[in-house]
Structure formats: C-alpha cells, structure tokens
Amino acid sequence: MRVILLARRVPGKADAVQLMAPDAQIPWSESASDRIRGILSEATARGAPPRITGVGNAFHTPGAIPGEGETQIFLNTETGDPVSLLVLRRPGQAPRWAVAMGEIVDEAARPPAADTLLWYRLACSLPARLPDSSLEGTDPAQAQTARADYSIIRRGLGACTRTRIPATPDAAQAPSRSM
Template sequence: MKITVLNAGFAAILLGFSGTGNAQTNLGIPSSLAVQADSASYADIADLVVISSLIVDANVRNLRKIPPEQAVGVPANLQRMLVEADIVTLIRGQEGVAPRVRFLLDIPKDAKGKIPKLKKQRLFLLGSSVAGRPGEIRLSRPNALIQWSAANDILVRAITKEAVQIDAPEKITDITSAFYSAGTVIGEGETQIFLKTAKEQPLSLSVLSRPGEEKRWAVSTAEVIDESATAPAKFTLLWYRLACELPRSIAAEMVEAADSEGAAKVQADYNYILDSIGPCGRKR
C-alpha cells in the first residue's frame, strides 16, 4: 500500500502566526531535536526541506531503546531509539511511503538520564527512504524533525511546493565576479554581482542608482539580466537562499574595477542588498 502525494497548495505565509491547534505541542521536546511548534523560523524549516527527498506528517506510535552494544559511538548523553510512526500524510516522495515507518533517532537525555516523551507526538519527518527496506526512513539530519502545528504545516507545504519545481533556487556556493558601471550623469550607475550555485543555475544581483532616487536592487535567474527583475518577496525559497547563503562580504579579487572608487561602490551596493534582504533568521 502506498499513500499518494497531496497537493501542497497554500494561500499565504502567516507572519508571526503561532499555531496551537494541536493539543500535543510544547511537551518538552528540545529544539536541538526538533523544530519547535510555536517558534519555528522559515530558515529552520527550509534547511530541512531542501535536503529531503521524503517528507511525511506522522504520529509517533512506539519507541524502543537500542541496546548500548548496538549503538557503538553514540555519546553517553544520547539514547538511540528505534521509532515507529503512523503516516498521516505524504508531503513529498515520488515512490510513496508505507502506512507505518520506522527510523533511528538519537534523543538527548536530561540531567536525570531521562528522555522526552515522544509517543503520540505528531511530527514532520524529513529524510529519505532506505533502498531495499520498505517502511524504513533515514533522517536527513539527526534532528530532522519538526513539531506539528498549523503554522508549521503551512510552512512545510509552502516550501516543499517551491522546492520541487524544476527551476527551484539552488544552493548559493560563492560569488564569481562583480563590477560597477558608471552612468552618463553624476550619481548614476549600476552594480552587477554574479553568483555561483550548486548546479550552475544562473543567478545574479544588480543595484541601480539614479540621482534623486532610492537605490533599486533586483535578482535575476536568467542568463541575461532581465530589466523587469525585482527583489524577491520575503519568506520565499529565493529569499531564503540569499538571506542564509550569501557571503557576508565580497572578496577583493572578485571585484572587476578599474579604480578604488568603483570597487568601493560595489562593496557599498552589496552591503545595501544584504541590509535589504535582512537576517536569515535561523534559530538552530
């Protein structure tokens, strides 16, 4: 039996929304283990979605301790558990998923050596299927869990919907070059910054300055910079890539400038972009 993928449509990201529609939230699961139900950031959820080929909404059914002799290398402050969970919804996964899954989880112990109660908790599990082992999941990270809440449900589905698109923004790995072009009048000019992405997807930034006007910056995902390009909306996957992956400064050797004034304008415009994007917001 396989559960089919449901549409991940959504109306809008609810800014500042704290979903408490599930009575099983805030039961002491540490943020080091799972993204929290009532204080998640877009970046914390996106970090997990973009690296996971399988995403499910599930209820924890049972947990069993793994004997120490079978958990070699696990630190003393962690307890390795075999977790069984019943699937509520498959959000991402081309091959479907079994109605019940199991996975290994290293859970932090408290000062008394106890672990938080996960049984009956509703969680998003983010990882991949294990080849040749139906019903087995390997988490993308040791803490690739997200507590269920109405707000988190919206975010997981919205980010997944963007991430599965053919032209989804890829990871930014570096700045390849940047230059400044002066305009025909004093105070007019344009900075262009070209970025390197994981799969060589074209990505560039531009800042246009005109006398008496506010600077305008834009991002282009085409080979040729489109004059209609704009800055990305906040809390979208493209915004996340820029906010969380852009270097904090441009290396001097990447700036193609004929003089120090041009190089200074590039750096100033790049700082303007970073300030406009705002902080990544990652909490863990």
C-alpha cells in the first residue's frame, strides 16, 4: 500500500522515524499528494499565513447611503501578525468578503482558495459564531450586522475538512518505524 507519512526523525536513531500524530499516515493518491505538497510549501514559505488563535475586535461601520457599510474583524495570531476579515455591503449587491494579511486592506483582497494553508487556518480555527467579547461597547444594531457578516464569512469558508487527530503527549511514546 502506498502511503504518505508525516514523520520526524527519532533522536539518536538514524534508521527510524516517528509519526507526527496518530493519523499521520495517509493513503496516497495524486490529489492528496498535491494538496499536502502545496500546503507544506506554503507553510515553509516566507510570509506564510500565521496560525489563528482567536477573534479580536470587530465592528461595523454604516455607509453614507442605506444598505452600504463595512465590517472589519481582527484576528489574533500566534505570531502577532495582522490578519483581518472584511465584509463590504453595497446597495443592490450581495455582500462581498475578503481576508487581508497585513495592516492595509486593498481592492485585490479576496477570500482564500479552498484547500490552501490560509483556508485551513481560517476554516478550522474560527469559532462558529462571532464572540460577544469582540463586540463589547458596540451599538446593538451595528453588532447585529457584524454578527451577520461573520456568518457570511463562515458560510463562505465552509466546513473544516481536516480530519486530524490531535497529537497527545503520549504520541511521543508511540512506536517508531524503521526506514
């Protein structure tokens, strides 16, 4: 059986590797290989999307005309690098959302492509609902719009398709496999 192993070297044993997690042996397929190769390339690239650790502040700003507005949701990251979500509302148009990987949101910002590192980090890390703590002190009507916009983002991302079994401290005691 062909498999993809996500493993690390066993210290002091040059001929042995250890699975990174209990589910780190994946049946090989061309699509799985391409997806994993792409994500690993992204993860090791300069400027890789940071891990999302939570949702920070969020706010909605109404526009100058009815039906117009913008919601910004700031995310907390492992590195402290800025990541934010933006929803633009224009009269007569469906709300449009995007993710920004920096201090400035430009017109080129878009939602992340599915099965990319950024997509996984958002789809698998964001809570189902916008936390109330993100909206403290916000006008109730604007908070309601921010919650609705967050729901648009969650629907746009879709469900996390990662089926990982988290590594446990006992995983370090798991048997290793020789090369």
